Amino acid sequence: MGGSETDIPPQQQEWPGRTDAMEPRPDHGESSYVGRDRLTGKRALVTGGDSGIGRATAIAFAKEGADVAISFLPEEQGDAEETRRAVEAAGRRCLVLPTDQRTEEANRDLAGAALEGLGGIDVLVSNAAFQMGRQTGIENFTDSQLRQVFETNVFATFWLVKAVAPHLGAGASIAITTSIQAYDPSQPLLDYAATKAALNNLMVNLAAELGPRGIRVNAVAPGPIWTPLIPSTFDAEKVASFGADTPLGRAGQPVEVASAFVFLASDDASYVSGTVVGVTGGRAVF
Template sequence: MYPYYPLYGKKMVMKEQLLSFPAQHQNRQPGFEYEMNPLPISENPEYRGTGKLSGKIAVISGGDSGIGRAAALAFAKEGAKLSIIYLNEDQDAEWTKQRIETLGGECLLIRTDLRNSDASKQVIEKTVGQFGGVDIIVNNCGVQYVQQSLLDISDEQLLTTFQTNIFSFFYLTRAALPHLKPGSSIINTASVTAYRGSKTLIDYSATKGAIVSFTRALSQNLVEQGIRVNAIAPGPIWTPLIPATFTAENVEIFGTDMPMKRPGQPFELAPAYVYLASDDSNYMTGQVLHVGGGEMVES
């Protein structure tokens, strides 16, 4: 069982878990959460759902860990049924499913590679078969590879990054669209790098910029159908992608250059996903919410 921690600023806070991390690295993408030290904080134990997503069915790519897991747990507390898509992180996915069920929710795990368009069709078919429909799509999966120069980015890396980070968003949304109805919500995970770039994450930054444009264009395309499309652009968040991307030395200082002097934890983004998925954001579409520790960006 994973540990739970009170909110930052509360009596039992573990500051070291929020401010900096031990040197560590994983030689795989997108990374395994159970191997991280310390474990990310996926759930705010003080968060109490109020039924905002009662009766809704949500599909979350990359929902096994990190930001996707945090959104899934908050969705479960709000009454949603969950379909969690993941690549190969079986242990992380099983823990997420068990936690959702402990919270009284229902969870379908689907292990697949969303770089293949047929996989998205199967995801939606399985979800509709299990739960009877689809109301919320959270496009959240992603990879990133550090390279010092554009010359170091191979064709294979470029294709993998775009297939994972933006093609999969098109595929999953396209497969789900015939099942969505007025009131449905599509939420895309972008990044602060879409706005300020990152000198060693050139292809990753490009895909995140594409996600912002995809969000804006699709929102205009679907607005008359009553389907909302928004995005969230996180800053530095402690997820498996971090030790899977950066050197052990860089992990030690990850996020400490933010105005808040620390990286964010996944649970700190979860309410933003609930907001965009629920009727609270009925008058919002084509927008990007920035959750970035105080960093100012031009939208």
């Protein structure tokens, strides 16, 4: 896993982006991740599980012994099928649940389908997100973009946790993907950064509310990670320098973030709740 400086050539895609069009191909842990039976028998729902961090987390969970349900936008079905194949290659079940999470009803339906298909949920990873980083200046942020960013990133997380929480037992884990942007926001990601700061706050409050029931709630804050979101939401010049401003001098790979989600979902983190784990290449998360 990991490695030295990543050479990323200039490239750009239409949103939401495709893994097979990326150069170099991201490392989701298909070969590099080695499981240690830390999630044996657990059942996990991972949103945004078609590609990037979500795919890597689903694969790592499977290699650790968990059955997995993934959600994704319907237009991302091709990538989702690749995730399913990788999970099944690890010997675990994978439910594929295409869902646009921008309504409360969609999240209730998603929770119901995952609960029924898996027979319950022990781990929830709210990872699906939207960003668009090709403009600067508040006057250039359209109402439709603002709504899409907040509905996808914040509202969907709130609604999904609301739907799933009543079905979680003691020892269950919720993990939310936030971002380095919550601590060190970039101007072109003004709206996205605001949602990630909101999610950090939501996580702390959920940890306080659900803790007495034995449910742990945490967040993972990635830095620059090489996923389809990057070439589909940044211009080619930005993509070519992606991650170079970190102390480690490179972009991270999705598998490097998945390891943090494995830890938080496992019994190794039995006394970890209400905190943010940074996977940022050395940039500070405080």
